[in-house]
Amino acid sequence: MDQGGTRSVVYIAAAVATALLALVMLPAVLVADRNAAAADLTGEVNSDAIPAEFRDSVLKAGQRCKEISASVLAAQIDSESGWNPRATSPAGAQGISQFMPGTWNTWGKDYSRDGRVDVFDPHDSIGSQADLMCALARQVRDKIQLRVISGEPLELTLAAYNAGMGNVTAAKGVPPFPETTAYIRKILDASATKYSLDAIGDVGGAVRLPLAPGRYTNQHNFGRSGSMWARHHTGNDFSAPCGTPVRAVTGGVATADPSQAAWAGPHFVKILTGQRSTATWYAHMGRAAVTNGQRVQAGEVIGYVGSLGNSSGCHLHLEVHPKNGGYAQDEVDPNAWLRQKGLRP
Numbered sequence: 001m002d003q004g005g006t007r008s009v010v011y012i013a014a015a016v017a018t019a020l021l022a023l024v025m026l027p028a029v030l031v032a033d034r035n036a037a038a039a040d041l042t043g044e045v046n047s048d049a050i051p052a053e054f055r056d057s058v059l060k061a062g063q064r065c066k067e068i069s070a071s072v073l074a075a076q077i078d079s080e081s082g083w084n085p086r087a088t089s090p091a092g093a094q095g096i097s098q099f100m101p102g103t104w105n106t107w108g109k110d111y112s113r114d115g116r117v118d119v120f121d122p123h124d125s126i127g128s129q130a131d132l133m134c135a136l137a138r139q140v141r142d143k144i145q146l147r148v149i150s151g152e153p154l155e156l157t158l159a160a161y162n163a164g165m166g167n168v169t170a171a172k173g174v175p176p177f178p179e180t181t182a183y184i185r186k187i188l189d190a191s192a193t194k195y196s197l198d199a200i201g202d203v204g205g206a207v208r209l210p211l212a213p214g215r216y217t218n219q220h221n222f223g224r225s226g227s228m229w230a231r232h233h234t235g236n237d238f239s240a241p242c243g244t245p246v247r248a249v250t251g252g253v254a255t256a257d258p259s260q261a262a263w264a265g266p267h268f269v270k271i272l273t274g275q276r277s278t279a280t281w282y283a284h285m286g287r288a289a290v291t292n293g294q295r296v297q298a299g300e301v302i303g304y305v306g307s308l309g310n311s312s313g314c315h316l317h318l319e320v321h322p323k324n325g326g327y328a329q330d331e332v333d334p335n336a337w338l339r340q341k342g343l344r345p
Ligand SMILES: [Zn+2]
Pocket: 001, 002, 233, 235, 236, 237, 316, 317, 318
């Protein structure tokens, strides 16, 4: 929200210029940011993301061994069956954790204590999945100590789960199977974002300006009072021609929040780095270039400057919420925050 942002009369020239700029910026975007594998995966699980009927089983299973957290188990179940206890696959995998019959014969246990070992009983499957994963983690630890294999223990354990320990041993590490490396990436990503309460995006990660340098006028108006703001200005306004690409300041998960639409417009986007870590807010955009839940890297285009919502001219209203709090709760001055990260807004 600002009072009198720059109104461009050269939309077409601006659009061409920004399109060219986007092409020039592309290689930088591709190499930007860290990957989620560097995140601490032993942190606290986001239990709200686990369907209520399975929550206790997953949390208990996550206590089985220190190597395999509830976040990792939840990410695996999400990937295997989408939390469907009746799931079956064409290959013969069964239940919420998609055990093959032979594996189930070895690992299946009656965790629900109903007198039956049942692969379609989600509590039996989830507990047994933890047993299997913890056993694989122990084997990986032993093989690393014996220098038979090398690599990051959790990645190796997930590789053993996906491709078999024989293939991990043969490759002396994560085997170079595209399916296996994609599986590891998927589980680490989900366990560090959707199923984690801990920061992933801005811890040692790249931080970028929301608009390309030289393409905006910084209004330096965080904290000011004014007729357009409920109490004080909770963000900073960057005036720029409508259509200017808006970039994610940090990596993270793009999140829609319709509850803010009245002032922030229908294409309001938040980039979350974790459930209770830094969130950046992008208000008044004319169009979003990301979908709800999409994972983005710092510097990636997430939308385009507009003047929708409570706005009197083309501009980006940027907010920084270090604890992912709500409106007027935990915001800090975006300019100061960006300067702390070594940028010159
Ligand atoms: Zn504003």
